[in-house]
Amino acid sequence: MVKAIRVHQHGGPQVLKWEDVEVGELKEGEILVRNKAVGLNFIDVYYRKGDYKPPALPFTPGMEAAGEVVAVGPGGLTGRQVGDVVAYAGNPMGSYAEEQILPASKVVPVPSSIDPVIAASIMLKGLTAHSVVRRSFKVEAGHTVLVHAAAGGVGSLVCQWANALGATVIGTVSTNEKAVQAREDGCHHVILYNEEDFVARVNEITGGQGVEVVYDSVGKDTFQGSLDCLKLRGSLVIFGMSSGAPDPIPLSALAVKSLFLTRPSLLHYTANREELLEAAGELFENVAKGILKVRVNHKYPLSQAAEAHSALESRQTTGSVVLIPDGSL
Template structure:
């Protein structure tokens, strides 16, 4: 009941659609398991050129369902508290993201801890600000301190937030609060990936998928500073230029080049020590093929969907290692959290990490910020500033 594709013919006298247009539809008529489909012209919608057809096909039905539920059926507004059952499901995930962007507090029900982690990822989970009150008997924090946090609890689309004292970290005076807010989650993710999950060292060659993305950009900068040779995959020449500026020694335009072939060329057939893969389904098999003997595949995201099941025997020919880590399991203790955040802030202060805060919005315009993100009108980090601050 949903699909996206290119118009190959139009009916006589039809205006507004032409051969070659990229369009999508959801709902009736059924029959999208087909190479071609005859559809009523008034039931298809144009797809912007910035949207991948596969994304358009997958989001139409779920996305429009989420849209009418939070915008029309019941209009979610700032300050509302909502409950979403099956919060990690297709529609549920989009509901959480959309309602969170509209300023609501989102409670979600899930069946497993893995799905709980996914649902938490669908909310705004990092912020920086000044302490305005502390609980009775609390030491180590005082009113006026600049602090930041990333992770649980969700709800940072807010002017004030009550947080567990052991989950906030001090922000050095040399770090701009907007930078601190934008770098916490991505920066600590990059830290545990290159310093603990797989320890990148001088002489290593690594592959970073989505090298111009939020985490990918920091991974490239950090690994380059550690003395590694960095290969990055990107979708456009503009993103390739950014990735090179971030320390990529080699960039691969994955829409035009075969990634595995290029990696083998760059490494003289040896492969890489580690692949950092946040894409998932579309890159998983290729990532394994890019590894050298005893290499590590660090699968830390799945923007294209969950990879197909893999038999353990597939790792045997090259004695490969496969891990699916999360930041929350690498910052369980207070000491781990402080170490991760401390390294991030130190590298920002020293210039090792460049953080691009290209867009700021008043908190009251959170919905517009979310819309601009969804429509790819932004680049770098987007930060919400409380109104009047």
């Protein structure tokens, strides 16, 4: 038996329960990982609330972790050995646990230069940033980009990455404190959306031209404004919906400027082993070189996941939030 967070009904943070669970038996191609750190992401909130449907209730949430391989499945056909430090992001769900069984094909080796806490904090966010900056819309030198929630876990990485690629980066944030971080993360212009109209400000910054791409993790509250910020043939990449799902729009709303609209899923950009290893390799390389600076600004014991969820939803967090199995803090 190990400890894990379990959800028996959808709802607020209070539905996250700390319980004993059976790990189960390893099958061929699987490994048992003792988690050293677990990443907290907004997608966990969506599943907890029932906005996204998990396979069945009850379930253990969590889609990102780093840890040590403690056992391999029968036949040893995993490519991994006991003692390896590995990380994963995406499916299968269930990282809010002291130990979990994972398909060996879903994990990537963590370089010795990367601390497991950093790996756990950056896998899902970093691979998501890679999928939007390098795949959904490939940022190039000379582009101007708008990043909403620029001080958030993914937003901060998108800003850093786009800046390193030579783009002019505009970020929106909610507080002066977050504005300071956004500038540190490569934003050339920072907009406090509570104090000024971000559409008007973007129009001013770009001389009325608009931006090549908007990276939007907010959704409903920023959707129309994001479209309005785009230049001719611009792209809106919606990779999150922290304020809810946007209202439907007619195709004619895109036809006005021949706009592109996409709602990428990380799982579709790491659909095979080669894509996963390529993306993770590029991510870890940029972290090791200092191009991407990872802020683990908040650590909570795994048993206090409910408190961590409350802080995340109330926008009291910046950077990454990591859950540490109890006794490891």
